[in-house]
Amino acid sequence: MIVVMKTDSSQNQLDHIINKLESANLGVHLSKGVQRTIIGVIGERKDKETMKMKIEAMNGVEKVVSILDSYKLVGKEFKPEKSVIDIGGVKIGGEEVVVMAGPCSVENEKQIVKTADAVKKAGAKILRGGAYKPRTSPYSFQGLGEEGLKLMALAKQKTGLKIVTELIDKEYLEIVCNYADIIQIGSRNMHNYSLLKALGNIDKPVLLKRGFASTIKEWLLAAEYVMKEGNHQVILCERGIRTFGEKTRNTLDLSSVPLIQELSHLPIVVDPSHGTGNWRLVSPMARAAVASGADGLMVEVHPQPEDALSDGQQSLTFDNFNKMMSEIVKIAEVLGKKVYSPGVAV
Amino acid sequence: MIVVMKTDSSQNQLDHIINKLESANLGVHLSKGVQRTIIGVIGERKDKETMKMKIEAMNGVEKVVSILDSYKLVGKEFKPEKSVIDIGGVKIGGEEVVVMAGPCSVENEKQIVKTADAVKKAGAKILRGGAYKPRTSPYSFQGLGEEGLKLMALAKQKTGLKIVTELIDKEYLEIVCNYADIIQIGSRNMHNYSLLKALGNIDKPVLLKRGFASTIKEWLLAAEYVMKEGNHQVILCERGIRTFGEKTRNTLDLSSVPLIQELSHLPIVVDPSHGTGNWRLVSPMARAAVASGADGLMVEVHPQPEDALSDGQQSLTFDNFNKMMSEIVKIAEVLGKKVYSPGVAV
Amino acid sequence: MIVVMKTDSSQNQLDHIINKLESANLGVHLSKGVQRTIIGVIGERKDKETMKMKIEAMNGVEKVVSILDSYKLVGKEFKPEKSVIDIGGVKIGGEEVVVMAGPCSVENEKQIVKTADAVKKAGAKILRGGAYKPRTSPYSFQGLGEEGLKLMALAKQKTGLKIVTELIDKEYLEIVCNYADIIQIGSRNMHNYSLLKALGNIDKPVLLKRGFASTIKEWLLAAEYVMKEGNHQVILCERGIRTFGEKTRNTLDLSSVPLIQELSHLPIVVDPSHGTGNWRLVSPMARAAVASGADGLMVEVHPQPEDALSDGQQSLTFDNFNKMMSEIVKIAEVLGKKVYSPGVAV
């Protein structure tokens, strides 16, 4: 932390700040330059953010600059080697690009089983599907609830696919844990710290979507909430951010893939469906995501998108999904990775 | 809803869409222009958003344009006259500009009681203070919990101020209701629909902060979630949005004040503390908020900002708060409104 | 400038950086902390930005943090007292809130003269009007050119109002200087450094609108371009920034008013017309701008907005402008300022 004093700050103000820092057991490194006096703050405190706010409130201070982000467990300095999350044999973060696919919402048995069959045949390893749906409008379909989870379990039984599904409230934690192999935290709940803490106390992988307006730092700190409680099985998921862009639902920020890989040991997957909101753009962005180095994909697929109860506009048909899979298999190869290819043991 | 067909769409595709609309009991108004065929969709469906997504998924469609937002109860068409929320005699939405003030977090008895005294003397009617704190970093102070609520109750008892405090989880709903006169939903939870539904079933005013990246439409739909369940006592609170701005914590969007007043009957207050993140900017923005027509203010005040456990950098001292109050009293007058002035019966 | 080294950086990398800094005549202040080695760079170089980029390119560097912005002449440290720009007796930056008003585009004699009369009667001191128009679409009205300037001159002659009009290209510099009392640089040209340099060499006040996506720092550096060449008569104009906001043309960032006043000695005015893009929001935002401390306003007024060749949707009628003026007169008073009131000598 660096404290920059105002040009017209007084010696008294400076002394007052130094006292405050020292009484908090922090070291002080004073540097009087031509234009400014600058205080370098040395030492470690758990709550850097609070100390920063306090100093910013003091007279004579122009600004306080943070030097290091305040996450620890998610960082590469804590754990240099890449984390591989093992979901009953399906490994995310290793040399395989893992594909999660399925409908936005589970609607009925036929829909989910048919989709599970199709995506499995195309090479997906994990079935996605929403049973509890966070919707912007209270008048939109809110999901089938536990009934939806049961249908996913049925599809799992028939196909062997693992299940990822969203948890929107601590209230459903136990019930969702009964069915899911990975608990998904949606974009709107990335800042729901109460929910994150609860997930820190279970033994189940968590897929943490990036908040649609969250910075990289905030996203990593959200993962830190889960890990701090003891659950280190966190998979990050880039799903687009909100910008002024007028022709896509979100702006898919693929640079977050190599950035996260530089800062953190956690695996990162990409959701090009929410990232674009337009099925025509899903395949190109899926290819780009794999090329950028993503550890996996999460893609919406529906037998009949025009009848979907949610997100039809961004769902791939089976045919389009097959085509996408055949492309990303080859792109993964270029990076020395592989995508499961049916009929070939992986 | 307007469906715009692609130039090269076929008659078959058009027929297919019309069938789908008609089988959903929607009227169809076809308009073949020089450049495009356009389908006007007539009639009302609860879930417009889903139908929009379905049509967007269909072949031959270039885009679907919504004509009306999907909220109802929050809109002026549902209730043309302004809603006045009565908090035990303190009325928000009427001719008084109501000021809520207090520390970001409740820290101890002395701090909260002293602050309550000071802000009351300056004209505030409602005491703000956080007992359960949503913090970006898990290593930051998370609030005193129920102990904090008890201290607020003590301050209320001594000053007669009403209490507004944040609810971060359904788990604490009952306990927070025991103490609070207004339940605050923070910016990060504006999209927490599960929490919003729970608030719809209590009989207590809700202060709904705007999500830091939410559109006006999404904000109104969040209020709709509360109202749809039966609780019509909703107060909106503008608190700044996230932009590329580099020198403020958020960008305070004051145009939302007259916009909301045009679209909705709900009262709207402004939080210039979070809106700027810099105490030097709080008073100018408080004045601007009142001048723009806001129904109230929510301001962070701390006896010693440099010792605050959170948000010190954006908290006013008692002196600065007094000065701010003396200014907004006069600005309110210009608009034919009033701010409570101690010693004068209101 | 602070250089933060990577945890795993080598002594060689550190030495290499120190050598580079020292050979650029910069002092080095080394601080080896528990987690990181940090280099404080001491001394002044004109081109800080380049040195920052060079160091960022070096191996072993995690990041480089700037401590001070690179503007000088616009800053309060260069000139602590507020600058007052005198436009033939009309002073911007002093105790008067100066109002500039008029149509977006000059369309014909009747329109501009009638508007000049009306805004003068209501208290405006400066007539705005576009003769050269930057338009997003090449098919939109591009302005009357010099003919428009002549019509403004006529209106000036009849009313005594000063003239502010936009310069979109160096090609028209001389011609625009022949007519204008203030040269306006539009939002799209704030980054047109070639144009800014040309304005630095004339003796005429410049009204520099904020780029619609420019930071405060970039805006001040644009003013620095003008001042560096010798022209110190710069007036800044906040006109809204681009955000995800869906119901306004821009998001008016009023916090820039007190921010600029803290950082710079230059006066700042606000344009609530472009800032909102909706005439219904112009008056509330004009009031808010004055309450925030703005030195002036720039407002679009048209005799018949529905016939305007540009920006009709955000133009006030004469009646609405009169009403706005009567409100801001009183708000200016609250701040100890005044707005010219017809019939009263100022």
Add this chain to the structure above:
Amino acid sequence: MIVVMKTDSSQNQLDHIINKLESANLGVHLSKGVQRTIIGVIGERKDKETMKMKIEAMNGVEKVVSILDSYKLVGKEFKPEKSVIDIGGVKIGGEEVVVMAGPCSVENEKQIVKTADAVKKAGAKILRGGAYKPRTSPYSFQGLGEEGLKLMALAKQKTGLKIVTELIDKEYLEIVCNYADIIQIGSRNMHNYSLLKALGNIDKPVLLKRGFASTIKEWLLAAEYVMKEGNHQVILCERGIRTFGEKTRNTLDLSSVPLIQELSHLPIVVDPSHGTGNWRLVSPMARAAVASGADGLMVEVHPQPEDALSDGQQSLTFDNFNKMMSEIVKIAEVLGKKVYSPGVAV
């Protein structure tokens, strides 16, 4: 264009609007729904945007919704087949992914010639280099001017590479045309319509970078400015947009690649250097760009990034560039495209 009337609008207001539309030779398609009266406007006018603004200014109008964007020549409806821009035998928009590479600024003969040699060997076809530099700070290096162009010409002579370089002002149009094979318009000048019109009157390909805060529609309209004057040789270049992102210089919006390809016949290339501002992210984003379907890349390469006079932090060394090229060659193959591979005739 669809006009949505307010619920409480009067018949008079409606008649007035219809009259205005009809007197502008526009057809009117009235639709009185349960909630709203809606006017469908039929027919073509060059200046749709102005008519939209006029109607928005009228009483009784809630909003006006555009149905079609106002560009023509850039659109696929005007020209369904992809445009291929031929730069003396190097074809952009065809089946080759064309790579443009070189330093941000031309600094001296050795630097530019050495870089030209290196990038040519790695497979680049076009040499980039700035001689006139738009810089945020007036104290930063502003380029060598014509001297820089002469050095590029020398490098061209020695390597056979084509030249792309930026034009920042009409003043230099002739001189830049004397040396450049492609004229680059930088992000800050995308809205400089005066410059765009000038480029419309020359016979030289234009590389039009996306404004850092421009929508897809605005970008296409900027291209329309050039094409409307007669020059149809326009290449679009995605280079990242400004968002709240805190760890990259810009957010590279790769979804613009398939989007542009759906809306326009113009080729589109990607600049991952400015798109990220961090050399560590350039190769992953270059791979992703090619995978998304881009027609080419523009990449900053410098013999010694730490000595670059601009943008060192985002420049690749020769080694890193070679590595990047070897990767994209293979990714292009997956898409059925090719990248020039030295030693192999293309």
